[in-house]
Amino acid sequence: MSVWLRQENGGHLRDAAGSPIRFEIGEVDTTPSGTWYLLSTPHTTAQDIFGGWHTGQRLTLTEGPVS
Structure with a gap:
C-alpha cells in the first residue's frame, strides 16, 4: 500500500521538484x-533520512493523489 509521510507542519514530505514522496509499507507492528x-x-535521499518505522499519526493513506 502506498502512503505519504506528513511533516510536523502537516504538509507532506516532498522532493526537490515539489512532488509528494510516496512510501510503501513493508511491515506493520502493533505494540x-x-x-x-x-x-x-x-x-534515495528520502529513504536515507525517513525510511524506517513511523506511527500511523504521521501517514496519509489514500489511493488518490495527495496535495
Missing part, C-alpha cells in the same frame, strides 16, 4: 503504544 509502519521509498 501497546500503537501501530507502527515500516516505510521505504525508491527516492
